[in-house]
Amino acid sequence: MKKKILFIILMNIVILNMLDGIFTTYWIEVEDVKEANPLMEVLVEYSVIFMIIKISLVSLGVYLLWLLREKRFKTIFVSSSLILIIFSGIFVYHLYGIFYIREIKISEKCQDAIELQHYYNRKCWIQPRNFSLTNK
Numbered sequence: 001m002k003k004k005i006l007f008i009i010l011m012n013i014v015i016l017n018m019l020d021g022i023f024t025t026y027w028i029e030v031e032d033v034k035e036a037n038p039l040m041e042v043l044v045e046y047s048v049i050f051m052i053i054k055i056s057l058v059s060l061g062v063y064l065l066w067l068l069r070e071k072r073f074k075t076i077f078v079s080s081s082l083i084l085i086i087f088s089g090i091f092v093y094h095l096y097g098i099f100y101i102r103e104i105k106i107s108e109k110c111q112d113a114i115e116l117q118h119y120y121n122r123k124c125w126i127q128p129r130n131f132s133l134t135n136k
Contacts, residue, residue: 002077006069009080010062016087017058021051021093 016103023041025047027033035041065076 002073003069006015006073006077007066007078009084010066013054013080013087014059016084016091018055019083020087020090020094021054023091023097025051027097047090072088 024035024044028035028044029047035044040050040054043053065080069076
């Protein structure tokens with residue numbers, strides 16, 4: 001049972017690592033954001049190489065942890081759980097970024113529309129001069 005739980009933890013690390021790579025590539029390509037990891041920052045310019053190295057390194061680490069599970073199960077279980085928590089936090093951070101950036105873009109569009117409406121109201125609104133309902 002413990003080995004199944006460790007296996008699930010390790011697979012979730014691999015999946016969250018892939019998602020982190022996809023999100024990171026998106027942020028850099030589309031939103032023009034800088035990579036936070038200084039070691040990977042050099043490789044980010046080449047998105048395919050970045051993804052291959054990122055997935056390979058984490059998968060190799062997970063594989064080594066799986067091979068060593070018999071010798072130091074408790075240590076590997078605890079460290080894998082901490083790594084999973086870190087990757088989960090990074091994933092939540094990416095999701096927050098998507099909704100936050102989207103909200104900013106929507107509010108910017110709304111602000112542009114409001115400014116445009118004010119512009120047209122000032123320029124195009126014809127205000128009547130000395131108009132009254134009574135004849136004087």
